[in-house]
Each structure stands twice: as C-alpha cells, then as structure tokens.
Amino acid sequence: MLKFQxxxxxxxxxxxxxxxxxxxxxxxxxxxxTRQVANAGxxxxxxxxxxxxxxxxxxxxxxxxxxxLPKNLMGAFQFRTALAWQRADSPDKVQPMFLRDSPAFQIIxxxxxxxxxxxxDKISMSAFSGTPLEMALRDCGIRSxxxxxxxxxxxxxxxxxxxxxxxxxxxxxxxxxGFGNSQAAAHSLASLTHxxxxxxxxxxxxxxxxxxxxTIAT
Amino acid sequence: MLKFQxxxxxxxxxxxxxxxxxxxxxxxxxxxxTRQVANAGxxxxxxxxxxxxxxxxxxxxxxxxxxxLPKNLMGAFQFRTALAWQRADSPDKVQPMFLRDSPAFQIIxxxxxxxxxxxxDKISMSAFSGTPLEMALRDCGIRSxxxxxxxxxxxxxxxxxxxxxxxxxxxxxxxxxGFGNSQAAAHSLASLTHxxxxxxxxxxxxxxxxxxxxTIAT
Amino acid sequence: MLKFQxxxxxxxxxxxxxxxxxxxxxxxxxxxxTRQVANAGxxxxxxxxxxxxxxxxxxxxxxxxxxxLPKNLMGAFQFRTALAWQRADSPDKVQPMFLRDSPAFQIIxxxxxxxxxxxxDKISMSAFSGTPLEMALRDCGIRSxxxxxxxxxxxxxxxxxxxxxxxxxxxxxxxxxGFGNSQAAAHSLASLTHxxxxxxxxxxxxxxxxxxxxTIAT
Amino acid sequence: MLKFQxxxxxxxxxxxxxxxxxxxxxxxxxxxxTRQVANAGxxxxxxxxxxxxxxxxxxxxxxxxxxxLPKNLMGAFQFRTALAWQRADSPDKVQPMFLRDSPAFQIIxxxxxxxxxxxxDKISMSAFSGTPLEMALRDCGIRSxxxxxxxxxxxxxxxxxxxxxxxxxxxxxxxxxGFGNSQAAAHSLASLTHxxxxxxxxxxxxxxxxxxxxTIAT
Numbered sequence: 001m002l003k004f005q006x007x008x009x010x011x012x013x014x015x016x017x018x019x020x021x022x023x024x025x026x027x028x029x030x031x032x033x034t035r036q037v038a039n040a041g042x043x044x045x046x047x048x049x050x051x052x053x054x055x056x057x058x059x060x061x062x063x064x065x066x067x068x069l070p071k072n073l074m075g076a077f078q079f080r081t082a083l084a085w086q087r088a089d090s091p092d093k094v095q096p097m098f099l100r101d102s103p104a105f106q107i108i109x110x111x112x113x114x115x116x117x118x119x120x121d122k123i124s125m126s127a128f129s130g131t132p133l134e135m136a137l138r139d140c141g142i143r144s145x146x147x148x149x150x151x152x153x154x155x156x157x158x159x160x161x162x163x164x165x166x167x168x169x170x171x172x173x174x175x176x177x178g179f180g181n182s183q184a185a186a187h188s189l190a191s192l193t194h195x196x197x198x199x200x201x202x203x204x205x206x207x208x209x210x211x212x213x214x215t216i217a218t
Numbered sequence: 219m220l221k222f223q224x225x226x227x228x229x230x231x232x233x234x235x236x237x238x239x240x241x242x243x244x245x246x247x248x249x250x251x252t253r254q255v256a257n258a259g260x261x262x263x264x265x266x267x268x269x270x271x272x273x274x275x276x277x278x279x280x281x282x283x284x285x286x287l288p289k290n291l292m293g294a295f296q297f298r299t300a301l302a303w304q305r306a307d308s309p310d311k312v313q314p315m316f317l318r319d320s321p322a323f324q325i326i327x328x329x330x331x332x333x334x335x336x337x338x339d340k341i342s343m344s345a346f347s348g349t350p351l352e353m354a355l356r357d358c359g360i361r362s363x364x365x366x367x368x369x370x371x372x373x374x375x376x377x378x379x380x381x382x383x384x385x386x387x388x389x390x391x392x393x394x395x396g397f398g399n400s401q402a403a404a405h406s407l408a409s410l411t412h413x414x415x416x417x418x419x420x421x422x423x424x425x426x427x428x429x430x431x432x433t434i435a436t
Numbered sequence: 437m438l439k440f441q442x443x444x445x446x447x448x449x450x451x452x453x454x455x456x457x458x459x460x461x462x463x464x465x466x467x468x469x470t471r472q473v474a475n476a477g478x479x480x481x482x483x484x485x486x487x488x489x490x491x492x493x494x495x496x497x498x499x500x501x502x503x504x505l506p507k508n509l510m511g512a513f514q515f516r517t518a519l520a521w522q523r524a525d526s527p528d529k530v531q532p533m534f535l536r537d538s539p540a541f542q543i544i545x546x547x548x549x550x551x552x553x554x555x556x557d558k559i560s561m562s563a564f565s566g567t568p569l570e571m572a573l574r575d576c577g578i579r580s581x582x583x584x585x586x587x588x589x590x591x592x593x594x595x596x597x598x599x600x601x602x603x604x605x606x607x608x609x610x611x612x613x614g615f616g617n618s619q620a621a622a623h624s625l626a627s628l629t630h631x632x633x634x635x636x637x638x639x640x641x642x643x644x645x646x647x648x649x650x651t652i653a654t
Numbered sequence: 655m656l657k658f659q660x661x662x663x664x665x666x667x668x669x670x671x672x673x674x675x676x677x678x679x680x681x682x683x684x685x686x687x688t689r690q691v692a693n694a695g696x697x698x699x700x701x702x703x704x705x706x707x708x709x710x711x712x713x714x715x716x717x718x719x720x721x722x723l724p725k726n727l728m729g730a731f732q733f734r735t736a737l738a739w740q741r742a743d744s745p746d747k748v749q750p751m752f753l754r755d756s757p758a759f760q761i762i763x764x765x766x767x768x769x770x771x772x773x774x775d776k777i778s779m780s781a782f783s784g785t786p787l788e789m790a791l792r793d794c795g796i797r798s799x800x801x802x803x804x805x806x807x808x809x810x811x812x813x814x815x816x817x818x819x820x821x822x823x824x825x826x827x828x829x830x831x832g833f834g835n836s837q838a839a840a841h842s843l844a845s846l847t848h849x850x851x852x853x854x855x856x857x858x859x860x861x862x863x864x865x866x867x868x869t870i871a872t
Contacts, residue, residue: 383783
C-alpha cells in the first residue's frame with residue numbers, strides 16, 4: 001500500500017477493507033422501510049450474507065434506524081418533507097411513520113442486532129448527521145465503512161457523500177442496497193461513481209474478501 | 219425587547235423564555251445516574267416540578283440518556299475515560315455501565331417521558347455532540363433551552379457551553395442540577411457565570427415564569 | 437402560507453424566499469476553479485446578476501472558498517482524493533491547488549465580496565462541513581439559501597443535501613451553476629429533483645423575485 | 655502502553671504525545687487579543703518556545719483566529735454576546751472587533767505561521783465548532799493536541815471539553831495560556847482537572863518531551 005508522511009493511503013478495495021480499520025454499516029433495515037421496497041426479500045438476503053461474513057471475523061457493526069419525532073416536536077422542514085412524502089395537503093393529516101417503539105421503527109427480525117453491535121437512531125438522511133457514528137468510528141481507528149441497506153437514492157447516497165467529506169471511505173455494496181425508484185437509484189450510482197470517493201462493489205466480492213480474513217485469523 | 223435588523227435580541231430571563239421559542243431539556247435522569255448522587259431525591263422533585271410546569275403549557279420537552287457502547291465498539295478514548303471513572307487498571311475489567319436496554323440506562327420512573335416528548339441518546343458529554351438535538355430545536359424555531367438534571371459539573375456544564383457556541387441560549391436551573399462533587403460543581407457555576415452566555419436561575423423562579431404563560435393561554 | 441403549531445411551512449419558491457429569512461450562497465467562484473470550466477463566462481455573468489439582485493435588497497450574502505491544506509497537513513483521504521483528481525501516481529507529485537493566499541484561491545475579481553459579505557473557507561465539499569455557515573445562518577434567522585457557483589456535480593450537490601438534512605431549504609439556480617462534466621451534472625439535478633427537498637429554478641426567475649422585494653422596500 | 659482490541663490506550667503525557675499522533679494548536683494569538691492581556695509578553699515567549707520545539711521535530715501545527723462577522727451578518731446571539739462584552743446598551747454601538755483583514759484579526763508577528771502550518775478561522779469559542787479542525791486532525795491520524803494561547807477561561811476551556819467529547823486528547827500547557835480574569839482561569843483549571851480528560855502540564859515539561867523526539871530523529 002502507498003505510504004507517505006507516516007500513514008498509508010488505501011486506494012483499492014483490498015487496501016481499504018480490513019477487520020481493524022473497517023466497520024459494517026447497515027442502513028435503515030426497519031420493518032416500515034423494507035415493506036415499501038419491491039425486491040426487499042433479495043436485499044434482506046444479501047445484507048444478511050454480508051452481516052454473517054462480518055460477524056465471522058468480528059468486524060465492528062452498526063445499524064441505523066430512521067426515527068420520527070412526535071408530531072408536536074416536528075418543525076417546519078420536517079413537516080414540509082412529510083407533506084411531500086405522504087402526499088398530504090395539511091399538517092393535520094401528517095402521520096409520523098417511525099415513532100420510537102412503534103413496530104415500523106424496529107429492525108427486521110431477519111437482521112436482529114447482537115448485543116455486541118451498535119444501533120444509532122437518526123432523524124435525517126445522512127447517517128453522520130446528528131448521530132455519534134463518526135465519533136464511534138474514529139475512536140476505534142476506523143477509516144472505511146461497508147454500507148448496505150435501504151434506500152440507495154434517499155439516505156445511502158448522502159451518507160456516502162458525507163462520510164467522504166469527513167474522510168471516511170465508503171464501500172457501497174450495490175446489489176445489497178434497495179431503492180424506491182430505479183431511475184433515481186441509477187442517478188445516484190452514476191453520480192457517486194463520478195465523484196470517485198466511494199468504492200462500489202457487490203455482495204459476492206465483499207463476502208469473499210471478508211472470508212479471506214477469517215482464514216488468516218484461524 | 220431589543221430589536222435590530224429584523225430580529226429580537228433577548229437578554230433577560232423574561233425575554234429569553236417563551237412557550238414557542240424555548241425547549242425544556244432534562245439531562246441524563248437515568249436509573250444508573252440518579253443512584254450515584256447523594257441528594258438525588260431533592261433533584262428529582264425539582265426536575266419534576268419543572269417538567270410539570272412545562273407540560274402544563276405544552277412546552278417542547280426533550281430527555282437525554284447517556285448510552286454506553288458494547289465493549290467491542292469502545293475505542294481508545296472511551297476506554298481511557300472508563301478506566302479513570304471506574305478506577306480500573308485494565309480494559310478487561312471495564313464494564314459498560316449504560317448499555318442500551320439495561321436497567322441503568324432507563325429514565326427513572328418518576329420522570330417517565332410522554333409519547334409527545336423526545337428522547338435522544340448520546341455517548342459523549344455535550345447533549346449537542348452526536349445527537350439530533352440542534353437540528354430538532356432549530357426546526358421548531360427554538361432559541362433557548364431550560365436545562366436541569368445530573369451531573370452539573372460533568373455533562374451539563376459542557377452542554378451549556380456548546381449550546382452557547384451554537385447560538386442557543388442556555389437557562390440553567392441551578393437547584394435542579396445534581397452533582398457528584400460539590401467543589402467541582404461550584405467551579406462550573408462560577409465559570410459559566412463568568413462567561414455570561416448562560417442564564418442561571420432556580421426552580422421556583424422558572425416555574426413561576428412558566429405558570430404565567432398558562433394564565434395567558436387560558 | 438401554511439401555518440401550524442406556531443410556525444409557517446414554506447413550500448413554493450415565493451414562500452421560501454424572503455429578504456429576512458433567505459441568504460445568498462456563492463459557491464467556490466475562485467480563480468483556480470472558474471478557469472477549469474468551459475462556459476465559465478456565462479456562469480460568472482449569471483452569478484453576478486443574482487449577486488446584484490441580492491445586494492439591491494440587502495440580502496445576506498456568503499461566499500465559500502475551497503482551501504487546500506499545506507502538503508504536510510494533508511492526511512490519507514486528502515491524498516487519495518488529490519491523487520485521483522490530479523491523476524498522479526505518487527503523493528510526491530501531488531500539488532495543493534488552492535493554498536491560502538495563492539492566486540488560484542482568490543475569488544474572481546468580477547464577484548469581489550463587499551466588506552458586508554461573509555467569506556468562509558472549507559476543505560471539503562459540503563459548505564456545511566467544517567465551516568461556521570450553519571451557525572451564522574441560524575443566528576440571523578435564515579431558513580433557506582439561494583445557491584449558485586461551481587461545480588454543480590462536485591460540491592453544490594452535497595451542499596444542497598447537507599443543507600436539507602440540517603433543515604435549511606436549498607434554492608438551486610440551475611443555469612448559474614457551472615460543472616466539469618455535463619452528464620454528471622445532469623445526474624445530480626435528476627437526483628436532487630427526485631429527493632424533493634431542493635427547489636430548482638433559474639437566474640431570471642430568482643432575479644425577478646428578488647426585484648419584487650426591492651419594489652416593496654421603496 | 656496499554657493495548658486492547660488492536661489499539662493502544664494512552665494515559666500518561668509520554669504515551670499521549672508523539673510527532674505522528676499529536677498536533678500543536680495555537681489558540682487565538684491575535685493582535686487584538688494579546689493586547690487585552692496583562693502578562694501577554696510572558697505568554698508569547700512561552701508559546702514561541704513550544705512552537706519552536708514543535709517545528710524542530712516537524713510536528714503538525716495549526717493556528718486559530720477569532721473572526722467577527724460584518725455587522726449585518728451578526729444575528730441575535732452574536733449581538734447579545736457583543737453587547738455584554740463591549741458593555742454596550744444598543745446594537746448600534748456594537749463594533750465587530752476582529753473583522754477579516756483588520757489589523758486586530760492578524761496573528762501577532764512574533765508567532766507568524768509558516769506556509770507549512772494551518773490557519774483556521776472561527777466565530778465561536780470551541781476551536782472544533784464550525785472549523786475543519788477535527789477533519790484535518792483525523793485525516794492525519796492525530797489523537798491528541800497540545801494547546802496554548804489566549805484566553806484560557808473563554809475559549810481554551812471549551813475547546814478542551816469539546817476535543818475530549820470528540821475523543822481527541824487535550825494537552826493543556828498551563829503557563830502558556832493567558833487569561834483575562836485570574837479567578838475565572840483558576841475555576842477552569844480546577845474544572846478541567848476534575849473532569850480528568852485533559853492532561854495539564856507546563857512549557858518546560860512539554861518542550862523537554864518534544865526535544866527527546868528530535869534526538870531520536872537524528
């Protein structure tokens with residue numbers, strides 16, 4: 001790997017991913033979100049394969065959950081977004097969809113976090129806005145994160161951009177990211193590819209790569 | 219109130235506090251924290267008085283909870299702090315005290331949040347570090363926050379400084395803030411007073427002030 | 437405008453833009469950046485029209501400048517990005533392009549900021565990462581920002597997403613945003629349109645809208 | 655040094671400071687600030703000793719500058735603070751003291767930064783609020799920072815607390831930090847000592863420690 005001024009500069013997938021310096025981030029795989037996505041079953045299967053691969057080598061793993069605030073704590077921008085998403089014409093008709101402790105808010109049973117895995121709640125799109133995620137990753141010496149979940153074009157895209165802005169390298173598992181709109185998802189992938197900060201790969205490649213560390217550890 | 223360039227500049231307690239532009243922030247009143255404080259009973263009683271006053275006028279209310287990460291997600295700084303606080307000589311002996319879903323992590327029954335109140339978890343001292351608190355307050359047009367809870371010299375002090383740095387005016391309820399070390403708490407109060415950004419008051423004064431808005435609303 | 441719980445919820449361009457609650461943000465119109473863009477002349481002309489419209493009504497205006505760190509302060513991710521952008525094969529060959537006080541770093545003479553306008557330097561893409569921009573906007577009661585400059589697909593796109601995540605409504609002036617790659621710019625516009633948080637408009641529309649406030653003020 | 659889960663946990667000064675993982679942060683040593691402090695001469699001399707020691711071993715060095723916004727970009731909280739500090743009774747009488755490019759804003763000639771050193775401007779107290787400092791430190795693998803400058807009780811105290819909250823270990827050089835009010839400075843030191851996250855030391859000790867790395871490098 002390229003070395004300079006006392007640190008290494010990872011460029012390829014093999015250089016960017018390691019059990020000590022990479023975390024797995026599973027994005028918003030919640031009951032109320034997976035049920036909105038057409039091919040959720042496939043996405044769940046692939047995310048589970050990645051999760052199992054990460055668990056086998058003890059890779060640090062974090063889950064995000066999208067959280068709605070109770071209606072009287074929603075402000076102007078939150079209402080504006082909710083009105084648009086719920087196609088409502090009045091704030092009276094807006095329903096907070098992911099209230100803490102509601103069934104829709106829960107992570108799906110197929111991907112239940114272990115006690116050794118972190119769960120961070122967020123009220124915005126980027127997993128780095130208003131969460132302790134950067135703090136936690138930095139303290140463990142993490143420099144890159146594998147990301148999979150739902151939805152690519154809504155929350156995973158800005159999480160990758162924000163992570164890159166903070167100097168944390170995103171590794172996006174393309175076929176393990178669900179989306180609501182295929183054209184918008186394609187635009188996101190094209191745009192992230194053009195930016196060049198995010199490494200794009202697929203479930204099989206990342207699972208094979210993680211498996212190699214298992215072999216080494218044995 | 220002083221007006222300039224299209225906005226108002228609050229300076230006194232009466233100008234700074236209003237049902238629309240002020241939130242109540244109840245800091246870390248958790249089972250595992252209150253039991254460490256000598257006069258917790260008094261603090262709980264006063265925080266409850268303030269909470270009831272806020273509820274009576276529908277003031278937006280948020281609770282923070284201190285959250286420990288599972289041990290394998292703790293990093294170097296988290297271990298360093300835990301070693302010092304737990305007077306441990308080895309990371310093996312460190313116990314995460316406030317794991318999500320553990321009894322110590324829960325907010326005490328006397329102050330149980332309503333569904334209309336927000337709860338934000340944090341892994342650091344300032345309630346504005348790694349939480350959506352600023353985002354939520356800003357979106358509702360909040361400009362000042364009443365703060366009470368435990369511990370004054372540990373987490374409430376940096377929360378007031380951080381809030382002031384962000385331009386959100388702290389209103390600290392001195393006799394409703396518990397502490398672990400009385401001398402350290404006195405240093406914090408002296409230091410915040412010297413800085414001048416934080417308004418210091420007591421339970422009776424703030425409850426009387428909030429009660430006035432109730433009368434107006436009737 | 438829609439009102440609820442004591443605040444207004446802007447949805448259209450007319451509702452979102454006002455002299456008191458909107459700022460103009462001119463993004464990275466620096467010597468070293470404009471010279472990389474094919475149709476920079478047109479972009480400069482349009483940004484100047486918008487700037488003049490904002491100045492006429494005293495709208496708060498901020499400029500960003502992209503700043504390179506000296507080479508020995510660049511870290512692994514900064515080097516990785518520089519290697520890719522400069523198509524260099526070794527850190528030795530990387531040249532920091534926008535060092536403070538270098539000619540390339542300066543805002544172009546055509547758009548010289550007035551003493552009454554703010555300038556914030558940044559080392560990342562989002563104008564909200566590592567700058568006091570949010571703090572400054574919030575303190576003035578700003579709720580939306582008009583954004584124009586270069587480059588749409590690189591820095592303006594993540595600035596709009598990040599602003600929306602923070603609850604500040606982006607108003608993107610499509611024909612006053614330059615780009616390096618037209619296809620990537622098109623993907624960004626499509627993706628922002630799909631997200632729905634960013635209002636897209638053009639130079640003529642925004643200048644006409646701002647001019648209306650001038651008439652009112654007279 | 656203590657090792658655990660693949661990383662080291664520094665606890666003593668010797669363990670916390672190293673040329674690769676520590677940066678020097680010189681806080682607000684500006685013309686308009688040093689002239690407000692009684693014993694500025696001594697503080698300047700000591701900061702210069704530390705700066706020279708850091709330069710000798712090539713330690714990464716950053717300067718902060720406090721920046722005032724032009725008056726029409728100041729908001730409610732900025733005015734409130736300025737009214738208090740300048741003992742003014744009306745916003746009309748407030749004078750922004752540290753406008754970009756004003757003489758008061760400049761770093762004093764005795765401590766002129768080299769081109770290889772970073773300069774970050776800020777509008778708040780913590781050097782980590784609204785600056786790229788965390789981003790820059792993290793990207794270089796920095797884990798602790800030596801801090802000296804003015805004023806201890808105003809800006810250096812919250813910078814240490816905020817740094818600790820982010821997991822970056824502060825090393826405060828007590829006799830190289832100027833203050834406006836000696837009692838307030840003493841409260842800050844007592845409070846930081848009680849918190850335990852900040853390592854407190856003096857100019858001679860840190861210069862001797864840095865000198866040891868020079869010997870090793872030879």
